[in-house]
Amino acid sequence: MEKKSNKLAICRRCGTTTGVITKYHLYYCRHCFREVARRIGFKKYN
Template sequence: MSKIPANEKYKGKGKRKCKICGTAKAVIRKYDLYICRRCFREVGESIGFRKY
């Protein structure tokens, strides 16, 4: 068997990671944020989102 190229090794949800903590779970992609929901709660206001 041939080796799988690095750019094709991960597909789908595993390829999208949080910019801050690196997790692949619960990533917010809207507006090209790519931040997980846990990190978003911490930095949301500082990047311009309002809390209601």
């Protein structure tokens, strides 16, 4: 039986593996995402 290799998602900005947002192929951790969200086109609605 072959063993699956689990590839960890890494933050493209700081390199951490915890709390990484992979949806829409973002690959930013939640901390970095809050800092760069405006620059990459996300808007905050109330």
